[in-house]
Amino acid sequence: MKRVALIGLGKMGLSHLALFNAHPDVEVVAVCDPAKFLLAPLAQYTGLATYSDHTELFEKETLDAVVIATPSRYHADLVRQAFERNIHVFCEKPFSLAAEEGQELVALGQSRGLVGQVGYHYRYVGAFQAAKRLLESGVIGRAHNIRSEAYGPVVLRPKGGTWRSSKNEGGGCLYDYASHALDLMNYLVGQPVGVKGTVLNKVFSRDVDDEVYSTLTYANGMVGHVLANWSDESQRKMSMKISIWGEGGKIVADRQEVQVFIRDADVAREHGLKPGWNVLYTTELTEEVWFYLRGEEYSAQVDAFIAAVGGDPARNLSPMSSAVQTDALIEKLIRDAEGLSQATIPARPAKEQRGLIGALFGTRS
Amino acid sequence: MERVIFGDNQFFGVNHMSEEKARAQAMRFQDTSEIIRVLDSAYDAGIRAFMCTTHDRIEAICDHVRANPERYADFVFYPCMPYAHKYANAVTEHGLLNALGKMLPDSGALGAVLKGGMSMAKRDMQGIGELLIDAEMKMFHGTRTPVIFLQNVVTDLLLGMGLHEAFRIFADHIRRKYDAEPGFITMNTPMLLKALARVGIENPIICSNINKIGFRMSGGKDVYEQAIRSRSFRPIAMSVLASGAIPAREAIDYVADLGGVEAIVFGASSKANIVQTKALVDELFLPATA
Structure with missing residues (x-):
């Protein structure tokens, strides 16, 4: 069983929570999000440990992997913190907002033999x-x-x-x-x-x-x-x-x-x-998946990540x-x-009501 | 529950095989009278139940049915809520909490949460859930809705997250307020069955893909077959033809042979297709599972 935590409970985060939680080889142990209104019912009904601060999460939980689904500007910092603690990372796309920094993170992950996967799910x-x-x-x-x-x-x-x-x-x-x-x-x-x-x-x-x-x-x-x-x-x-x-x-x-x-x-x-x-x-x-939510590709990429963490890096199609x-x-x-x-992009013309035929065949003076 | 149910995917540009076909259907059915024409063909072919997502455009269909009570004397809606893309797009645009606010009438429970930082207490979650259900059900007032479904993206999201208590909230509210049977649409029947048992929902109505090629039968086709034979739930088969990948006769034969399937839901865009499929269901499915 891989011990996994999720950081960021937006649309993708909630979807990942469902997919990881349903995976037979995963134990989701904690979630982290600043929105407390979400954490309380999750804690109450699912028994997950909840954190509103990621530093506390990293300090208190022993994790094999973390899923980062925060707004993109937090990705790089969170990936670095996870890698420095020898935690495998699944990060939502886009990976980083500065390719140079992203390259450093790739090197950091590789030097520690950690899996880094990014949520470009169309590859699946x-x-x-x-x-x-x-x-x-x-x-x-x-x-x-x-x-x-x-x-x-x-x-x-x-x-x-x-x-x-x-x-x-x-x-x-x-x-x-x-x-x-x-x-x-x-x-x-x-x-x-x-x-x-x-x-x-x-x-x-x-x-x-x-x-x-x-x-x-x-x-x-x-x-x-x-x-x-x-x-x-x-x-x-x-x-x-x-x-x-x-x-x-x-x-x-x-x-x-x-x-x-x-x-x-x-x-x-x-x-x-x-x-x-x-x-x-x-x-x-x-290919059929063990659990379906919104498309096989989302399940397939989670399965591939867990397989990569388990020692099969070839499954990671979006390193x-x-x-x-x-x-x-x-x-x-x-x-x-x-x-x-900017001058090459013309300003939007004033709104004209010409109808479809006019729009197709009409000429502007 | 009706044994043959008419579905609505074809009306709203949902086609699991082809985006081109989906678009062509969306164009054709943007005229509501075109939807009604096809629904009439289904009704006249003896199909009494229309299973539909709570898409904004269904309201016009409800209006039409309310306005013509004699024509639709035996017509029933099986609403499926919510129309998930409405929520997903709103969440992307406004964020989760604000999107929730937009879906709800003014309510004290949500208002308190919206003011910021507050946690959602147990009663609040139930209250918000019930308000969301009522908002989705509004368009059906004055029509018959004997079975009301939780749509699969929501069912499977809650299922995966482990928020199984929400199923209980849904089922209780549907029974109490609408005097209807709760149903669950899912792509993960084996896992859902366990979750529903855990929260004490017995012999549930579950609508899921059941087809000969095992398309989108997550958890394994053989597990589905076993569960259906055990008759511990009331299965409705959808995607029986796997979007056309299986010839109709072979497809319906498979579902009939399983024995325990209570109903088949299918969608079609032409009278000829409706009549043909209904005839096959009458010939193969109804006698085998009577």
């Missing part, structure tokens, strides 16, 4: 894993374009008062949504060499970006595009989609399915597929060493966007 989605296998199998030949898109309904009006809407705390669409899109690109095709044309645009927020667009270039000549927008009410929840164009075909993947188009009939048959379109569904791609590369890429986007003159 069966469909994205299948996309990676297909890409690496060469079935679509040399890839020349990858597009990673994340859309969802988070900020839909000009207000909001959590850390997610605060620039210095790791808020904004870039850290919240685009980080996933960028991390999946790194997972699938490795790191880019260049970042161009980044736009971090506000739609409703005052302080942070609501949409992110950027062009990435790769050493082998491939081009990547990341598109993220968390002000999209047409989405029921966050949707994540990857499209990869290759010389011999195309792969499109989202959480539910993988669609593969293969040009050459012989190549297709070599891989046990049909020429033209092939569709692989989540029912075929997803801190790769998450810090995503952090570095996020920083490149920020620098690139700052390099763009």
Whole structure:
């Protein structure tokens, strides 16, 4: 049994509490959050030890691992404290808000032989894993374009008062949504060499970006595009989609399915597929989990972390060493966007009521 | 409890196989009369129960049913609460406590907590839970809701966290205030059964995936099968076709053969599909489990 504590009981923290608590090889011994209104019923009904201060938690509890699901700006400090006490760490994404510091933490964890895993859960989605296998199998030949898109309904009006809407705390669409899109690109095709044309645009927020667009270039000549927008009410929840164009075909993947188009009939048959379109569904791609909450990938990443802590590091598909590369890429986007003159982003035009037809076909004077 | 239940995923852009299909369905059903047309097809095919999340748009369906009592003389709603994305998005936008505040009418219990730093005492948790249930049930006033479900994200979150006492609060309030049977939707039936037994909820109605390929039957298909045969709970099978991965006849045959399943819930978007599936249920499931 691994003794685990959780720090941070927000949306992800509560979800992790359920997943870790339900894991057969885990004993959740304590939770820590400054919000006392949550701690009391947890203590009363579950018997968990509760702390409102993490230092006290670290001093009083003997832990194998800690789950850090606080607002992002606290990640680095908490990870350091855990590693210094020889505690394995599962940290929510984004890992750190400064890649240099993140790199130090990676080194610290590695020097002590500790597991560091970051919650980029899309790496555990069966469909994205299948996309990676297909890409690496060469079935679509040399890839020349990858597009990673994340859309969802988070900020839909000009207000909001959590850390997610605060620039210095790791808020904004870039850290919240685009980080996933960028991390999946790194997972699938490795790191880019260049970042161009980044736009971090506000739609409703005052302080942070609501949409992110950027062009990435790769050493082998491939081009990547990341598109993220968390002000999209047409989405029921966050949707994540990857499209990869290759010389011999195309792969499109989202959480539910993988669609593969293969040009050459012989190549297709070599891989046990049909020429033209092939569709692989989540029912075929997803491995059953011991406990399900919101998606198999969340359970799978927890299981992988516990396996890694138990001595099987290969199960960790999102080590801190790769998450810090995503952090570095996020920083490149920020620098690139700052390099763009604000004047290149036109101010929002005055609201016009032209109707759909007008919007589609009308011309502005 | 009705033996055949009509589900609502197709109306709200939920499709476990394809986001494209989900979007196409969301477009088609953004017109409420289109939903009603499909519901009418189900009702006319002999399906009396509509199991629906407490999505804002269900209110219009409730209005329609209330306005046409003769047309819907035997129609019953099986509400499933809450519509979890409503809460999840609100928590992301406002934080947990403020989101909770937005979901509730003014209440003393929450007000005290909101003032900051206060702990939530036992009675407060029960009180807040009951207020949340009442807020979700408001749209159904004047309709029949003989079974009321706790939706799976919430059931499984509470289950995993070990807040099993909340199931008791839910079940008691549903029985007392709504004179209805409490039901639980879950993706983790074996674990939930143990938790419900621990808080003294006997022979519970549990709606979960039950399908031949074991899709999203966490805890293991064989454990589900064993539990169903033991008849220690009242199972409702959903995702019987595993989003189309299993041919309909084979899928329903499997559930019928298990013996102890009390009801099947399925969703469909066309009259032809509804009639066809209902006919298969009548042929294979109802006689086998009568």
